Amino acid sequence: MEEQSHEQASIETSPSSSSVDHKTWIQTQDFLKKKLIAEDDFTWRLAVTGRSMEKEEEVLKYVGGVDISYSKEDPSMACGVLVVLDLQTLQVVYEDFSIVTLHVPYLPGFLAFREAPVLLELLEKMKTNANPLYPQLLMVDGNGILHPRGKVSFVGFGLACHLGILANLPTVGIGKNLHHVDGLTLSGVMQLLKAKEDYAQDFVTLKGCSGRIWGVAVRSTGGSLKPIFISVGHRIALDTAIRIVKMTCKFRVPEPIRQADIRSRDYLRKHQTRMSK
DNA sequence: GCGACAG
C-alpha cells in the first residue's frame, strides 16, 4: 500500500556536518591564498632608534590592531574593534567599534569567515573617510600562515592572511594559543623554549615535521611563561614581523591587540547594560 | 575510526 514518504523535512541538514558550506570556504581560501605575499612589501621602514628627524611619511608610525569579543548570554552578539597606535608612544590614536549579530559559526580553521567581515568594514570606513591615521600595518588576533590545511607545498591561510589580502594591508597574525599544525604541539614548543633559556633566546622557530617554518613562539615579556605565536599574515616577512611585534609588547600580548581586546569587551559590556534596563 | 581543533 502507501509507503510513508521518507523525505527528510528539509530542515537545514547538510549531508556531512553543520549548516555551513565547507567546500565553498575551502575554495575561497585556496583562491585568496594565491595572492598571498610572504615578504616585505610596503613603502615604509622602521625608524632608526634615537633618530627623530627622519622623513616621517616613510617611517612606520601607525600600527593597527583588531579583535572581537562575544557576549556570554547571546553568543551571536559580538563587538569588533579597530584601534590604531602610534608606534613610538604606543598610545591609541584612533578607535572604532561595531556591535553586530553574527550568523556564521566558529569552526576551527575557518575563523575568517566569521570575523573578517566586521573587521573589514571598520577598515573600509577609515579608508573611505581618507583618515590620515589609517594603519600602515595591522596586527590581527588570530593566526596568519600558521594554520591547518598546509603541507610542505601549502602554507596555511588564517584570519590574518584573509584580512590582509581583502584589505590589501601588511598584516601580522598573533595567536595566544597554538593551532596544531604539521606536528607542532604546545608541549614541544615549551620544551624548546626552556632549552633556550640558557641562550637568552626568547623565541623558538616553529618548524613542523615537514620542515616548513610556520612562524615563531615568543616569550614577549620576561615574566610570561606562555609564549605568543607570531606568523606572517600578508605583505611582510617573518623577521620583520617579529621585530615590530617586539616593539609593541609592554605585556605578553602586543599593545594593538591588547587594546582592541580590552576595548571590545568594554563596548560590549556598556552596550549590554544599556539594553537591559 | 578517533581525537584534535586559532577565536
Next chain:
DNA sequence: ATCTTGTCGC
C-alpha cells in the same frame, strides 16, 4: 571566545 576577585610579588 566565555565563566571570574582578590591577591601575591617585582
